[in-house]
Amino acid sequence: MEPNPVIHFEIGCKYLEETSAFYSNIFGWATTQVPMAAFINTNSTDGIQGHITSLGHEPHNYVTVYIQVSSIEKYLQKITEAGGSKVIGPIPLPGGSRFAWFKDPAGNTIGLLQKQ
Helix, strand or coil, X not given: CCCCCEEEEEEXXXXXXXXXXXXHHHHCCEEEEECCEEEXXXXXXXXXXXXXXXXXXXXXXXXXXXXXXXXXXXXXXXXXHCXXXXXXXXXXXXXXXXXEEEECCCCCEEEEEECC
């Protein structure tokens, strides 16, 4: 079995600036604003980094983690065969990576990330 580490987290919100300020003020995280998102630097080499996103549509409020995979298509097939379902994707990202969301049989939404 190949390694599939959790490599990123995402916090969804309706109001990007307010949510970014909340986490920055409480935890001291540095954020870099980009369209519809803010990348988070937790100022630590422990753990994983993430971002805050304002999609502009439902779902507004959510938290998800991203699992690194070698092939999104391969893992979406395994997920659906095991009783899960695809939510979105694969969707290309700047730099050549791609992501997708799936629901596990319990209804949890989790992300997949395939690096370039």
